[in-house]
Amino acid sequence: MKKQRTAGVVVCSDSVYNGVKEDISGAVLEEMLKEDGFSVLEKTVVPDEKDAIANSLIRLCDEKMADLIITSGGTGLSKRDVTPEATLLVIDKQIPGIAEAIRVKGLEYTPKAMLSRGIAGVRGNTVIINLAGSVKAAREGYFIIKEVLEHALDIINGDVTDCGRRG
16 A cells, blocks of 8 residues: 655745735645645745745654655746755755756746756655746646656655665
């Protein structure tokens, strides 16, 4: 029997946090995670502030014990886009292949994908992945990574080795 996986969604957006815009990308990601069998512990919205993002990630990892956290937004080039920097503050190690795959595959949809600074990494037993904030980019990014999520989580939890053999 497959283990029930848990996830959290963190929307990093001043405009959504301040009620100027509706959260659509976070809701889409929450629904996609549920469709893939994740129990979504929480979807939260934080402003584009490094400490607020980092604190939200730490709480979901260390207190809620989420297996996976997907962030939406704050991966671009504007001065307020600090999601990758906040993520770097809290992860133990990076998973560069995930971020690279999102950018490379994203180039099939738009040349703007090369401007994304999103990263992926691990904190304890939690995988954290930054996705862009637009609904289209968040949806496409999730489709790119979804096939490797279970294997990544199995490795982190010691259920399999990197080669795929049972631990």
